[in-house]
Amino acid sequence: MTTENKLNNIKINEPYKIITVACDVITKDDGGVITKVERLRETFCPTDVITNKLNALNLSDDDKKVITDATSNWTDEIKTAYTTYMDKIE
Amino acid sequence: MAYIGKSIESGTFSVLDTSGNTYNGSNTTFNLGSQVGSPAQLLVSHDGVIQKPGTDYSLASGGTQITFSTAPASGASIFIVEISGAVGGPLDSDLNGSELILDADGDTSLHASTDDQIDIKIAGADDFKFSANAMNVLSGSTLTIDSGATIANSGTATGFGVALDDVSTGDAASTLATSAGNITIDAQGGDTDILFKGTDGSTDITALTIDMSDGGILQTRAGVGFPATQVTSTGANVLDDYEEGTFTPTWSSDVSVSVASGNYGRYTKIGNQVTVYFGAVLNATSPSYYHMTNAPFQSNIPSGNSVGSGREYGHTGHMHVTYMSDNSTTVSIRRYDGSGISNAYLHGQITYPTD
Numbered sequence: 001m002t003t004e005n006k007l008n009n010i011k012i013n014e015p016y017k018i019i020t021v022a023c024d025v026i027t028k029d030d031g032g033v034i035t036k037v038e039r040l041r042e043t044f045c046p047t048d049v050i051t052n053k054l055n056a057l058n059l060s061d062d063d064k065k066v067i068t069d070a071t072s073n074w075t076d077e078i079k080t081a082y083t084t085y086m087d088k089i090e
Numbered sequence: 091m092a093y094i095g096k097s098i099e100s101g102t103f104s105v106l107d108t109s110g111n112t113y114n115g116s117n118t119t120f121n122l123g124s125q126v127g128s129p130a131q132l133l134v135s136h137d138g139v140i141q142k143p144g145t146d147y148s149l150a151s152g153g154t155q156i157t158f159s160t161a162p163a164s165g166a167s168i169f170i171v172e173i174s175g176a177v178g179g180p181l182d183s184d185l186n187g188s189e190l191i192l193d194a195d196g197d198t199s200l201h202a203s204t205d206d207q208i209d210i211k212i213a214g215a216d217d218f219k220f221s222a223n224a225m226n227v228l229s230g231s232t233l234t235i236d237s238g239a240t241i242a243n244s245g246t247a248t249g250f251g252v253a254l255d256d257v258s259t260g261d262a263a264s265t266l267a268t269s270a271g272n273i274t275i276d277a278q279g280g281d282t283d284i285l286f287k288g289t290d291g292s293t294d295i296t297a298l299t300i301d302m303s304d305g306g307i308l309q310t311r312a313g314v315g316f317p318a319t320q321v322t323s324t325g326a327n328v329l330d331d332y333e334e335g336t337f338t339p340t341w342s343s344d345v346s347v348s349v350a351s352g353n354y355g356r357y358t359k360i361g362n363q364v365t366v367y368f369g370a371v372l373n374a375t376s377p378s379y380y381h382m383t384n385a386p387f388q389s390n391i392p393s394g395n396s397v398g399s400g401r402e403y404g405h406t407g408h409m410h411v412t413y414m415s416d417n418s419t420t421v422s423i424r425r426y427d428g429s430g431i432s433n434a435y436l437h438g439q440i441t442y443p444t445d
Contacts, residue, residue: 039335
């Protein structure tokens, strides 16, 4: 039995460019037949250091790159706006 | 005894009226006063000498004229007998409703016993009927399109409905399509349902049953699926998404915080509503609140908050309030009375709207 994580979809949420990621956790039996697909999600906020979260998803390098590329939306203005927003949350 | 058997009803030997022709030694082509199909259908006498068809004469002008190979001399005596339909020539006679019998035993024929109608009788019975602008295959007869043949419709075909239980199993992909109008599947029998079946490997699967009991129940064998990427509907009565899964909560606080154990997150999304269940044992010293910053979907709560609940477990059991503001993936957790959190064993949940 093997398990493989694949990026299913990624969404960049306005206005703070929060990245919500959906992954499929695909389980196959010894014959390679898919026996189960589960959904694993992760959320990346503009002030996050994403490395640990990203690695925990066990994605391929190509899938990781999709997420890493999405973080290019986190401009300084976005980070400042998000920090200001979070500071208001008690 | 001039004739034995049935007399000739159509077709005759007739002497053509060629009195208008003038033989002058130079003209070779003359009118026949009739139309014949081939030279052999004429018996031509030229000054008492029988002429050989195709050699001594031929036909011209579509069989309405005769052309001699040698111009008849002035005053030549020529007569021409037409050997017509009775011996195989063109049938140009009025049967006047009589049958044209085609086979040896006389039971297969063409006839027009009804005015403006042609009947084809085969083996003693009329099988096909032609009338003005119409052809009928009569009751008891069959119109078969043989293998390799084609029946094409360039006009309007009506009445070609086929009883559904007469449709046999095909061996190729099939499409049920219309260029206009609805496709209606209507099970009209008493207490009948509509089933959609297929095959998975070699196993027959009834994937969908539309049960007409209680006014129609849609019953699937293995659930209802939605696209991985939601296609959002604005319909108030439309369910456009469902998803369930897990996530690993990320925690922050007004003090340093880390996960000791038991960090878990689960969620269920139905349409635009998300319910998140989470918990952890956290290392922190007298925090005022916790933030779980990575809820799986961003909230969409214009001018409002969503509120849920939580509790400390294992020690005090204090209740907590969980809440979430607009455009956020952060869930805040505080004690119900705003006092400092003394126990970092947490469970919580919150339901909030998303896009």
